[in-house]
Amino acid sequence: MDWPALWLSLKLGMLTVLILLPLGVLAGRWLAYSRMRGKVLIEAVVALPLVLPPTVFGYYLMVAFGGGSPIGQVWQATFGHQLVFTFEGLLLASVIFNIPFAIQPTQRSFEAIPPEVREAASCCGMTPWQSLLRVELPLAWPGVLTAMVLSFAHTLGEFGIVLMVGGSIPGETKTVAISIYDRVQAFDDAGAAQMSALLLVISLVAITLTFAASRRIGRRLG
Amino acid sequence: MHGLAFTFRQDAPIPLEVDGRCAPGELLALVGPSGSGKTTILRSIAGLYRPASGRVAINGEVWQDTASRTFVRTWQRRVGLVPQNYALFPHMTARANVAASLGDLPTSRRASRATELLSLVNLEGLEDRRPAELSGGQQQRVAVARALARDPKVLLLDEPFSAVDKGTRSRLYQELAGIRSRLLMPIVLVTHDLDEALMLADNMCLLQRGRILQHGKPLDLLHRPATVEAARLVGQRNIFPARVVGHDAARGLTRLDWRERPLDVAHQPQWAPGTDVAWLIPSSKIVLHAPKEPPREDSDNLVAGTVASHVVLGSTTITTIAFDGRETRTLQIDVPTLAAERNRLGVGQRVSLSLLASAIHLMPAARPRSPAP
């Protein structure tokens, strides 16, 4: 069991979720309530990481913030080290490719809130922020939970993008998924099996949680 | 200026052309078929909908004024809205729902005030129930309590009784009438039920496709609608064409030529002789004479006819009578079934009717339209 890799994966997953939590909630909510004409386009862009092959995605991420890119250079100038092959770069990539997982379930659960309930909140004197905290989130939390669990599980399992953007630097960017790949190549079947089983269990738990939560989305408002 | 005053103008997507007012303590009913814009107007007063142009002012405070680009957001307006399906917060108890409007009170006082309001609407003992555990009528009362908790400057009710059964409804009417005396704010009620408006409203606006056809006291609208369109909307069935012959101020009558039959109606001198008009008579002002009792000589507007059809609907029989003479349209009256049976009212039977002159109301002649459904 590659403990540093496991810790790295868990850290990556948790930080991704923490960053995506406000982003997913606010963006999902905005998309749920918005009726602007270009909304379909925005939803398509949000869904892009779902359909794009990870290597294509990884390639564009490298182009976008590799050493030669403007973003990469600004980062280098500000922080003294580069974005690619570092944990920070991995975190940025992870946040970006988990956007559909963070936004779509939250959007669905905000959409499920009847507009009259939100209007009633306004009539009660609640500002949009108060309405979010006291009415919408208590009703939409299953979707938010689903989004966070899916993002976490997906981050744990992501391989292609992590490899391209992170390299496989032990302790820095060598996640569990890569470690499994590495153990197989090192003919360490025991190690690979152990870590694979762990990831399998985590994925199962994640899926079960999201199914249980999504059933509550309907019941909450029924 | 005290009370509510509103004006809305819009072409699309929902056409609106309305002006209205409601004094404190008064109840204004917005009546019309579905799609007439009633709910939109209510939501516009609340600030949930923003028409292209308009003005809303309450007790002198301007909530919306397109001219000065003023628009106060809903949560800054003190409106009490009771939506059609109550829109209670499903995750909160009844008490918490009501307390949601009590943001201005210190937290410690909210629970007790909420309980107070719930007992005002007769829901003591049910404060800890969630909406799913309450009946329709109970939910509606929670919604009212929640609206009142806001200490609103205007109370807006959107078809609040439509989803409730008849028995509960009549009880709720009484309760609303009961608490009205304590409410010192203008109340705007949206309904498609004319009888409800007649029962509850001080003033009424008749709406069709976003336009106000007529406004005034409910009984006036019912018995003296301004146009045939309005008449049909308020459910008047007996509308016939005629021509004004002349006026007799001394006797307080106006004479009409109704398909070559003279008709005496209430004195309405504003109609110039020779004008084509439409006249209506409310069902309640038609006297159907029992066949065995000949009518008095001086009965108003005695006409004879034949029963064309009768439909028994429980305790009322809807009887359609074809007039003798040239009028092709039939008259429809509601006869108590008991009386219909007693008099053995049947198709083809000859009848005589008196049309009370004072109740006959004149309107501009109807434009030719497709036959009534």
Next chain:
Amino acid sequence: MLSRRRLVVLSGIVSFMALAPSAAHARTDEPVIAAASDLQFALTEVAEAFKSQTGRSVRLAFGSSGNFARQIRQNAPFQVFFSANEDFIKDLAKDGFMRDAGELYAIGRIVLIVPKGSPLQADGTLADLKAALADGRLKKFAIANPEHAPYGTRAEEALRTAGLWDAIKPKLVFGENVSQAAQFATSADTQGGIIAYSLALAPKVAALGSYELIPAEMHKPLRQGMGLTKTAGATAIAFYDFAKTPAARTIFRKFGFVLPGEAS
């Protein structure tokens, strides 16, 4: 539900997580060493010896030499590069990514390996392979990807020398690096492959099949070079020097490498 207190606690956890392990790494100097996959077992042992001797640790990353060369050009934070082909080191040095042109640390060999139960024979001359191609015994054959793995390039050369390249090309399975090739070659899904001698000698791999050295004349020599990158720190340099000591050379020899200055 989202009280201020909970938000403060959450922020605390986030900050701690974000800072902690990176801080840990910054304090200890544990350089990342890029190593060609053929060194999977050999260099691991060398690193262990290094640790017991000096008490210092290094982090090893294995992969194909070509891949590492590309990553180093993108400023990947490797401090030492053990390539399977010294040309990679020299090119990197020429383009300013290495401290110097590095040096030769070993010369590698390739073997033909066949998994247990394979219809192929472990014939290093590749004669049996030729026969197997003809009579249909061979369906899949694994080598490392010649595009960026030196061991794959040498495998291709050997196959060309034996005149088998065109015939065997449609049946080839490419490993990302020679380790993955070894993985494929020892699985039941191929009939065999050409992999690094250093890998075949590892007990874990040897147990999976039988192998035979391919004559060195059949391909260009595997001159494996190592070099220090521009970011090499003290421990990296120490490790680099350690790789030249008798202790390290013994390990290399154990894994079938021919050492500079010695005959095979």
